[in-house]
Amino acid sequence: VSVAAGDRFVHARGRSLPDLVWLRAGRPPTAPDAVVRPAGPGEVEAVLAACSAAGVVVVPWGGGTSVTGGVNPPAGPPVVSLDLERLSGLARLDPVSRLATFGAGTRGPALEAALAPHGLTLGHFPQSWELSTLGGWIVTRSSGQESLGFGRIDDLLAGATAVAPGGRLELPPLPGSAAGPDLRRLVLGSEGRFGVVTEATVRVAPRPAVREVEAWLLPDWGRGLAACRELVQERAPLALLRLADPVETEVALAVGLTGHAWAPAARAWLRLRGAGGGACLLLVGAAGREAAVEDALAAARSLLRRHRPARLGRGPGRRWLADRFRHPYLRDGLLDLGLATDTLETAAPWADLPRLHGAVAAALPEVPLLCHLSHPYPDGASLYFTFFFPCAAEPEATVAAWARLKRSATEALVAAGGTLSHHHGVGSLHAPWYPREVGEGGVRAMAAVARELDPAGVLNPHVLLDPADRLEEPGPPR
């Protein structure tokens, strides 16, 4: 148990834009009263029992990278931040069934390092991978950059243990079952509301010998969408697809994603090939044995041909692979320059994506807006938006400007049939829209589970099921 001011400050906020703004100002709106680091499931249960009895709110803390307010202490009651860093490491490995059991507090790099000597990988690489934890991925239904090849965490989770004040869920790994609803899916996305995940068994795969990403330009957004859809529906054995819309493509070309100094020359050449202002950058990635990777990329080339693509080769892809965990840190550099940036993400069936893209753009007419498609499935895909706006002098005003944009865009994407989140989660920031996502019946079903497993209502009570708008939590007085 730590009550050190530094520890409480570190556990005061996640990594949403308002979190960053408040942390940089040194004035987080709330902070936990204590940070507790249990050494095992038994200690987690003891903390939950004590906090339940005393009415102390428990906020489970994995990597602290939530961008939805998921780890921010609510204002009001006493709060303990339950840091799971000691529940870490590989507990068991079944190489025959390719199942690995880890403590929930295991971070991405430690998890992959434990699997590497066995020639195995989880293949789960969210942008937060360096800091975020297995337990965090599970309770927020995370999706890694190579979800097309390895699956999202929903698919990778084989079994889990979750402890709650009102009961314990021990779900052994099963490849498939018809024994009632799949309780793993109740843990996935529970955001700490139904218990604390202490251990999880995940499906692992052979470590790829090579990773290659080929870059292409497609003539326009419509053809880009069609190309991505065909690649996935034809089951090309790829690990990743990312299609930038025309604005994001322009920015990628301008900042040199397509290969440093020769970007202007490349653009001239591409215009000659017919790729005009509306062109869209497509990254096509494969991972595995070298021959399989080359076969997969060749299959993709053959399918892409009908869409008049211009091939940019593998340079941009290598650059992207090298930078893939760096982009979140750019936000700090931009804030130093007085520019705030945030992201929104959603998913919908293929037929609805053009309308969804247009609706979000229409909701944010006054700001630069980039978008890319990623995480494609046979029936649809995710759209990921990035927007920029100037910081105000005071954090309150910056957060207020952000909240206006966030509300407007979120309203638009929900109204256009997109899901509230494809891989960030609901947290407290999206919670006002959660009833729109699942309806009154869905909210009541989930609330019933929460009441049963957490009768005192102390487990992350402000996330998911509390519709209060917390976008503009006031900072403490100076």
Add this chain to the structure above:
Amino acid sequence: VSVAAGDRFVHARGRSLPDLVWLRAGRPPTAPDAVVRPAGPGEVEAVLAACSAAGVVVVPWGGGTSVTGGVNPPAGPPVVSLDLERLSGLARLDPVSRLATFGAGTRGPALEAALAPHGLTLGHFPQSWELSTLGGWIVTRSSGQESLGFGRIDDLLAGATAVAPGGRLELPPLPGSAAGPDLRRLVLGSEGRFGVVTEATVRVAPRPAVREVEAWLLPDWGRGLAACRELVQERAPLALLRLADPVETEVALAVGLTGHAWAPAARAWLRLRGAGGGACLLLVGAAGREAAVEDALAAARSLLRRHRPARLGRGPGRRWLADRFRHPYLRDGLLDLGLATDTLETAAPWADLPRLHGAVAAALPEVPLLCHLSHPYPDGASLYFTFFFPCAAEPEATVAAWARLKRSATEALVAAGGTLSHHHGVGSLHAPWYPREVGEGGVRAMAAVARELDPAGVLNPHVLLDPADRLEEPGPPR
């Protein structure tokens, strides 16, 4: 609304062995007081409201093929059988996203017939396909014979509407989401306990141009398991794998599955090749475009080579494809001959399968027991057992003999770490073991959802969450 005696008799039982025994004796232990056939979701809601108010139990009825007591009216309260046959047919098709929306009462053949003109298929072929319905597949978490290629119903369900006395779940189709727990997974496996599915949107795929099944003999069960595991873990693009254990292989050879009259000659030849008494029959199936099917079977051949297989060609596979929906009807013929037969199915990680196979065999030492592996996944597979025993003179005694075997085998498979069911469901027959499957916390979470959505407790109250042993429900007095 029908109260005709014939209608009530038809809706009196599902298709478990005791159901068959009682129906053939003309003495089902219970029957519904009325059969109601609503024309749409609004009428379903009206029936549920009326029954809730009057304390009348509602048993949803799809195809009536449950082998777990899932559609049998409980003894005691008045019961309505809610036959969903009028909620049938294709409501909407989105060919771009490959999503099709059907009424929940649509049977397998009607569903495929509606998709065929569009060149599409669901690819979901449980053995009950001719009679069972989309809604039934969803609430029992069904898995079709080609689940390896097309996925189980859990994967195929994109969206659903379920109505309950306490609320309605309207879940639009989404390719992926992180907006809280996946509520579709609460509908999947709910067995009528959380509401009545009225409509569902499923992920469809191009109709395969060809289906081919190649038959092999592997030297023994251990090598057979290893071969199946490798085929799946190496992601060979197959649609089905079925591995018979040595006993089931002997029976398959004896009844001529390997091709009519030449079976004895084939066996002699196979013995020469080293396939002795412990040999195991493996069916390897692929579906798709002709070239893709040949590529997939060639990939399988290449992977199988290291296991000293003997190739039996495509004759046995064609025979199996022709007969694949016929086997359930064999039970009637065997009962005519005085022989009762039933099946048990489970699933577990690959490393646990040999122990699980042995444990079930040890629990049923006195009866002929066949087993095959099917529905393989990278981390494990299903085992499907068939056992035989002589009928007694009276139905009571036959059911009692069956119940002894069923209890013994179910105890054994649960104790050995297998799931209570891979694709039949829990129903009322497996309900006594459900707490062993999900633990006390899991039962309480599910019961909380049931109470919330069905406050009067009228929706199939005897399945899933009621641990009473109903294996030997007494028949009515003569």
